[in-house]
Amino acid sequence: MLGPIEKALLAVLLLVLMTGIGSTLSGAQFRAIVRRPQGVLIGLASQFGWMPLLAFGLAKGLDLPTPMAIGLVLIGCTPGGTTSNMFTYYAKADVALSVAMTVVSTVVAVVVMPLLLTVYASPLTSQTLPLPLGNIATTLALVLVPIGLGISIRARSPKLAASVQRLGSMSGVVVLVLLVTSSLVRNYGDLAQIPATGYLAAVTLGALGMALGYGASRVLGLRPSQRRAVALETGIQNSPLAFALILATFAGPQQQQILWLPMLYALFVLGSASVATLWFRRHPVQSSNAAPG
Numbered sequence: 001m002l003g004p005i006e007k008a009l010l011a012v013l014l015l016v017l018m019t020g021i022g023s024t025l026s027g028a029q030f031r032a033i034v035r036r037p038q039g040v041l042i043g044l045a046s047q048f049g050w051m052p053l054l055a056f057g058l059a060k061g062l063d064l065p066t067p068m069a070i071g072l073v074l075i076g077c078t079p080g081g082t083t084s085n086m087f088t089y090y091a092k093a094d095v096a097l098s099v100a101m102t103v104v105s106t107v108v109a110v111v112v113m114p115l116l117l118t119v120y121a122s123p124l125t126s127q128t129l130p131l132p133l134g135n136i137a138t139t140l141a142l143v144l145v146p147i148g149l150g151i152s153i154r155a156r157s158p159k160l161a162a163s164v165q166r167l168g169s170m171s172g173v174v175v176l177v178l179l180v181t182s183s184l185v186r187n188y189g190d191l192a193q194i195p196a197t198g199y200l201a202a203v204t205l206g207a208l209g210m211a212l213g214y215g216a217s218r219v220l221g222l223r224p225s226q227r228r229a230v231a232l233e234t235g236i237q238n239s240p241l242a243f244a245l246i247l248a249t250f251a252g253p254q255q256q257q258i259l260w261l262p263m264l265y266a267l268f269v270l271g272s273a274s275v276a277t278l279w280f281r282r283h284p285v286q287s288s289n290a291a292p293g
Contacts, residue, residue, distance in 0.1 A: 010178060010179075011142075013172075013174055013175045013178070014082055014146075014175060015142070015145075016168055016171040017082075017086060017168045017169075017171040018085065018142060018143065018147055018168070019146040019147075019149050019150045019153070019164055020150060020164050020166070020167055020168010020169060020172075021086070021089045021095060021099070021146075021147065021150060021168060022146055022148065022149060022151050022154075023150035023162075023164040023165045023168070024089070024150070024165055025095060025096050025099070025147070025150065025151050026151060026154065027151060029096035030096055032096075033097060033100050038220070039094070039100075039217075039226045039229070039230060040097070040100050040101055040104050042217055042220055042230055043080075043097075043101040043104075043105065043213070043229075043233050043234065044101070044104065044105060044108060045216070046209075046212065046213045046216055046217075046230060046233075046234040047079055047080060047101075048105070048109075051077075051205075051209050051234060051237070052076040052116045052120050053076075053120075054076060054208060054209060055072045055075060055077070055205055056073055056076065056120045058201045058204055058205060059073055059124075059201065062200060062201050063197070064197060064198065064201060064261075067254055067258045068194075068198050068257065070124045070125050071246065071257075071259060071261035071262050072202070072205065072262075073117075073124065074121065074129075074242045074245055074246060075205065075239065075242050075261065075262050075265050076120070076205065076237070077116040077117055077120060078109070078113070078237045078239075078241045079105035079106045079108070079109040079113075079139075079237070079238055079241070080105050080233045080234075080236060080237065080238060081106075081139055081238035081240065081241070082102065082142050082143060083236050083239075083270075084098055084102060084232045084233045084235075084236040084273075085098050085102055085143070086172050086175070087232045087273045087274075087276070087277050088228070088229050089169075089172070090172065090277050090281070091228055091232065091276070091280040091281060092225075092280065092281060092284060092285075093225045093226075093229045093280060093285075094223075094229040097229045098232065098233055099143060099147055101229070101230070102139075102233065103143055103144065105233075106136055106140055106143075106238075107140070109136060110131065110133070110136060113131055114129075117129045127249055129249050130245070130248055130249060131245075132241060132244040132245050132248055135241050135244040136241065139238060139240075150168075179266075179267075179270060180270060184267070190259075190263065191263075191267075193260070194260050198260060198261055199264065199268075201261065202261055202264040202265040202268050203268045205235075205265060205269075206235045206237075206265060206269035206273070207235065207272045209234045209235035210231040210232060210234060210235030210272065210276055211235075212234065213227075213230045213231040213232075213233065213234030214227050214230065217230040217231065223285075225285050228280050228285075231276065232276065232277075235269065235272065235273065235276075236273055237265070237269075239262055239263075239265065239266035239269075242262045243259065246258050247259075
């Protein structure tokens with residue numbers, strides 16, 4: 001987990017990053033998504049359809065200890081977050097679609113998450129899992145406010161928008177380095193206690209989620225840049241939301257053990273997403289909605 005100073009720094013960096021991402025977008029791109037919402041709908045089906053089912057299946061199939069199974073299922077039931085927007089931007093995929101999916105899935109989570117937790121988490125624990133509405137509101141603010149600012153900057157001054165985009169890109173790199181380094185340094189002791197099946201589950205959930213998101217998008221006829229956005233949005237879950245839910249619900253040694261899989265997932269999904277992003281960049285696609293190079 002991050003310390004107070006690291007959290008403050010991360011919040012500032014994310015604001016800069018999301019403003020930079022917003023500076024690559026225009027209102028016309030979002031209006032196009034509203035007219036043709038297939039990408040968002042496929043993303044929602046991916047996010048809240050097979051991701052919880054996949055997490056539950058991995059937990060049962062790998063016979064994970066109950067606390068670890070609970071943690072994995074919680075990750076599977078969360079919506080997408082700002083990290084998926086960052087990787088979509090670096091992958092030069094459909095950033096507007098990624099942002100739209102993050103916003104819509106976060107709002108839909110208010111209704112859908114309690115239902116998913118009842119179906120998939122209730123068999124694993126007798127404790128009631130409250131919905132962390134404060135964290136959901138924070139996610140929406142981290143997306144909507146800086147993205148809106150970036151769009152406004154681009155509309156007023158394309159030259160300034162280019163500078164903001166470069167600054168946001170550098171902030172994103174720092175965010176990745178900070179998250180990976182802090183996770184390894186602060187949680188080394190916990191990581192050493194997790195069995196091999198836990199590592200396998202954490203790696204598989206994100207990687208297979210991306211693959212399924214891409215495959216479904218391809219079958220249903222989305223453009224390549226849209227497929228890539230759906231893939232990243234599906235595989236990269238909102239880990240901080242899962243952390244907040246666990247911290248608000250459980251206590252003592254059980255809390256720590258339930259946190260293991262979300263923590264491990266958050267670490268390894270950065271690696272999986274980085275590999276996918278590098279592959280996407282090596283095989284560029286042309287799209288009117290993709291982020292400019």
